[in-house]
Amino acid sequence: MSMKKIGIIGGCGHVGIPLGLALAERDFDVTLLDINAATVDSINHCILPFKEAGAVAILQDHIGKNLIAATDAGLVKEQNAVVFVTGTPVDEHHNPKINDVLKVIRTYLELMNKEQLVILRSTIFPGTTELITQLLYDRFGSAKLAFCPERIVQGRGIEEIFNLPQIIAPSSEEAYREAWGIFSKISPKIIRLAAKEAELVKLITNTWRYLEFAAANAFYMMVEHEGLNFYTVYNALKADYPRAEHFPPAGLAAGPCLFKDTMQLSAFYQNNFFLGQSAMLVNEGLPNFLVDQLEKKMGSLGHKKIAVLGMTFKANNDDTRESLSFKIKKLLEFKMALVLAHDPYLNDSLPLSEVLRQAEGVILGTPHDEYKNVALSVPFVDCWGFWNRA
Ligand SMILES: NC(=O)c1ccc[n+]([C@@H]2O[C@H](COP(=O)([O-])OP(=O)(O)OC[C@H]3O[C@@H](n4cnc5c(N)ncnc54)[C@H](O)[C@@H]3O)[C@@H](O)[C@H]2O)c1
CATH class of the missing domain: 3.40.50.720 (NAD(P)-binding Rossmann-like Domain)
Incomplete structure (x- = not known):
């Protein structure tokens, strides 16, 4: 299936915007879906909510053409691939708030179908991809999903997206092919891993720093x-x-x-x-x-x-x-x-x-x-x- 239309949930955040802009630059039709109506509005008016090198020029080129921001969750139905990049906080015991993550996924899964590729891009606790794969099986009887962590540095995200290798941890060969079809357009190199390996790569990278x-x-x-x-x-x-x-x-x-x-x-x-x-x-x-x-x-x-x-x-x-x-x-x-x-x-x-x-x-x-x-x-x-x- 052609992976032309990509929806990004949490699309107006620090990870969503650089990714959305990079994909728009490579001719995908990108919808930044976000619950923050003020930010959605400002992006549609070509104003970025924060500093990001090189972002304004790309935004100007694509907004209203193959890039839009929206609050209407129903738009998720029209996408070939749906990327989740909402926040993944820790609680007062410094343990991950896993239910917050699952709640967002469940909300959008209600509106989705089994043909759509699910991409997880937030930094998640090891084992979360497996849990979400199970959610997909429960709903659709199958799971087409890939964990593709974001590793950009704040403020220079666009440049880094185009230069960093992309890790892909797919749930199936079909999921891998489709995720590869997207990320090979923006990343110079793809590294394939199992889900828990990829989750650990991301967490260990930040912890090392x-x-x-x-x-x-x-x-x-x-x-x-x-x-x-x-x-x-x-x-x-x-x-x-x-x-x-x-x-x-x-x-x-x-x-x-x-x-x-x-x-x-x-x-x-x-x-x-x-x-x-x-x-x-x-x-x-x-x-x-x-x-x-x-x-x-x-x-x-x-x-x-x-x-x-x-x-x-x-x-x-x-x-x-x-x-x-x-x-x-x-x-x-x-x-x-x-x-x-x-x-x-x-x-x-x-x-x-x-x-x-x-x-x-x-x-x-x-x-x-x-x-x-x-x-x-x-x-x-x-x-x-x-x-x-x-
Ligand atoms: N900031 C970075 O540079 C960076 C780099 C790599 C990875 N990450 C990881 O990426 C994830 C997201 O981080 P961020 O910095 O982009 O967070 P952020 O707070 O900037 O963005 C999250 C966005 O999600 C939106 N949102 C929240 N709930 C939603 C919902 N139910 N539906 C639609 N939109 C919703 C928010 O309004 C916000 O715009 C985290 O897991 C983080 O650890 C961040």
């Missing part, structure tokens, strides 16, 4: 605790030393994926994944360490004006989801400091010049380019080494 940041952060705290500058050590160990090439700088490891996916992997291994839990303690403990560092430099922070520069979770991006800058803000407020939160991507703060004029101390939350040439005459804490990395 989280562990790398935790290692850097643990060394940062160790060296700075000793009263030395971490970046003197870091710059020296990295200089012309090939095996340290990928050693990241210290920094706030936040955002909607890394912490969550490490906790999913920990839940998968029945909470025996001590390394993942330790990484979480290190990364989540860094904000406390930074506030303590500033306090050591300034004495009591009570009633002092402290600027937090950068509130988004990564540099040069407007996404604040799970940003640890907000944790720093809360910790400072608990010390009775007067916090001046600033971010060039959010328009609810004072101008940077005014923040810098008033601030008696500074913590760098996010190393946005806009802060590169800031000249500070007050005590500051910069775990990123943004102002003194080689």
Whole structure:
């Protein structure tokens, strides 16, 4: 069957939009289905809800032609393939909220038929693909499904979709052929795996990243605790030393994926994944360490004006989801400091010049380019080494 019409459930989110644009660019007819009516409306008016490199030009080329956004769930019936990319959060015990995932799938399955290919693209707990395959069998007596995880980095999704290998874990040969027919048009390489292998690839990829940041952060705290500058050590160990090439700088490891996916992997291994839990303690403990560092430099922070520069979770991006800058803000407020939160991507703060004029101390939350040439005459804490990395 020709796989011309593709519906994306959760299509107006951070994963749905880059995928939808990439598919539209390759001549598929794409419907972004989403319950967020405001975002649906803005996309149809050619306005993206967040920053994504290269996205606006593609949106302008395709919207209203072979790309639309819609809230009408009934449109799912018209699609050859239906991709699910809604969120997959963890609960208060850091265990996956699996029922939320199944609920969304069940809602749309009601409207679908057995000829349609189901593609799962969210990051899911190992075993979820198998469960959903069972849901399909229960409803249709057969299952045409593929788990095809998304691995793009936030903000540069379009470029990465066209360059990263695509993993496909199909429920049958037919599902593989059809999923291949779609992804071979946008990906340079297809890797076929079994469902649980693919689920683990995705979770381990993100967890590996989280562990790398935790290692850097643990060394940062160790060296700075000793009263030395971490970046003197870091710059020296990295200089012309090939095996340290990928050693990241210290920094706030936040955002909607890394912490969550490490906790999913920990839940998968029945909470025996001590390394993942330790990484979480290190990364989540860094904000406390930074506030303590500033306090050591300034004495009591009570009633002092402290600027937090950068509130988004990564540099040069407007996404604040799970940003640890907000944790720093809360910790400072608990010390009775007067916090001046600033971010060039959010328009609810004072101008940077005014923040810098008033601030008696500074913590760098996010190393946005806009802060590169800031000249500070007050005590500051910069775990990123943004102002003194080689
Ligand atoms: N953000 C990333 O860069 C990234 C990268 C790889 C994988 N992932 C994974 O992809 C999944 C989605 O993440 P995201 O960042 O795109 O989330 P998101 O919150 O940006 O997008 C989810 C979208 O789904 C919509 N939605 C929720 N319920 C719906 C329903 N019942 N029907 C239709 N639409 C619905 C929301 O309105 C939202 O637009 C998660 O599993 C995440 O871990 C994210």
